[in-house]
Amino acid sequence: MESLSEATQEYLESIYWLYESGIERTQANLARALQVSQPSVSEMLRRMVDDDLVSRDDAKLINFTDRGREVAERIVARHRLVEAYLVKVMGIPWDDVHEEAHAMEHSISPRLEAKMLEMIGDVHTCPHGHPIGDYPREPGEPLPSVPVGSTIVVLRLENEAEEMLHYMKRHAVEPGHTYTVAARRGEGEEAETELAGESGSVWVQDALARTVSVRVDDRGDGEISALGAAAAELQLVGPDRWGM
Ligand SMILES: [Zn+2]
Ligand SMILES: [Zn+2]
The missing domain is CATH 1.10.10.10 (Winged helix-like DNA-binding domain superfamily/Winged helix DNA-binding domain)
Known part of the structure; x- marks a missing residue:
């Protein structure tokens, strides 16, 4: 090697x-x-x-x-x-x-x-x-595809591009932490999900959150994001250097 x-x-x-x-x-x-x-x-x-x-x-x-x-x-x-x-x-x-x-x-x-x-x-x-x-490697679901009202644990940040990691850190989205999917708002690329965690609640952009894999511990029956079923290729897009 x-x-x-x-x-x-x-x-x-x-x-x-x-x-x-x-x-x-x-x-x-x-x-x-x-x-x-x-x-x-x-x-x-x-x-x-x-x-x-x-x-x-x-x-x-x-x-x-x-x-x-x-x-x-x-x-x-x-x-x-x-x-x-x-x-x-x-x-x-x-x-x-x-x-x-x-x-x-x-x-x-x-x-x-x-x-x-x-x-x-x-x-x-x-x-x-x-x-x-x-x-x-535990299988997970992309965060935007999980219904409002669910309790989730973040498994992985699939995309480790620097800007992506800074964004997740700023929004306290961290592997191993538990959150409630509290609400959704906005449409298309503007769609956002509210996560309630130990340190309060934050809104994250679904366009970025689809690179976050989660385990659902308790599945709610609320709204899912239109960006939930986005293709894996979308992990490659972004303003700067998304992708790896
Ligand atoms: Zn790395
Ligand atoms: Zn890593």
Whole structure:
């Protein structure tokens, strides 16, 4: 793995994210997730095919080879471990660690990695709720699809783009926390959901909240948002750098 360039490792991480988010693994979507041009993606994918990391099927979708998946799993596990370490051991705010981990994750030795794993103790997910290593990924529902009156627990912030994490932190939307879906208002892209939690109540934009996966502990029978059934691809859109 150490012989792979940082760029290759980042591609593997992004492809892994497309798999997990259920976003179609096309060259265009990968280019959007990585914020690079399609010709660069095309060239890199050719090299990755030669290196037996990915293959392209008849529909041009990008698939991991066994080797590609194995390497990607290790890189992603390390990214999440570093995030958990930065929050739990170093006390860095959880909305700042994704970029930090991204910068650090390529230069950590296996020995340091093992030590960090020991130091995070019983933490099994990154601070955004994504499982580290083999820890199971609990299925969830997008927040806007949950009826008003429901009691929910936030499982994961599926999209770790910096702006998205800052937004969720500002609105106290945090993995592991419990909320009541209190009300809905607005239409289309303006739609919003009110969440009542321990520290009061907030309105969150459904366009962003559809990247929040929740578990429903008690299902209400109120309104659901029109943005609830939005396609997974919408996780890629946004003002700046949504997507990973
Ligand atoms: Zn991250
Ligand atoms: Zn994370």
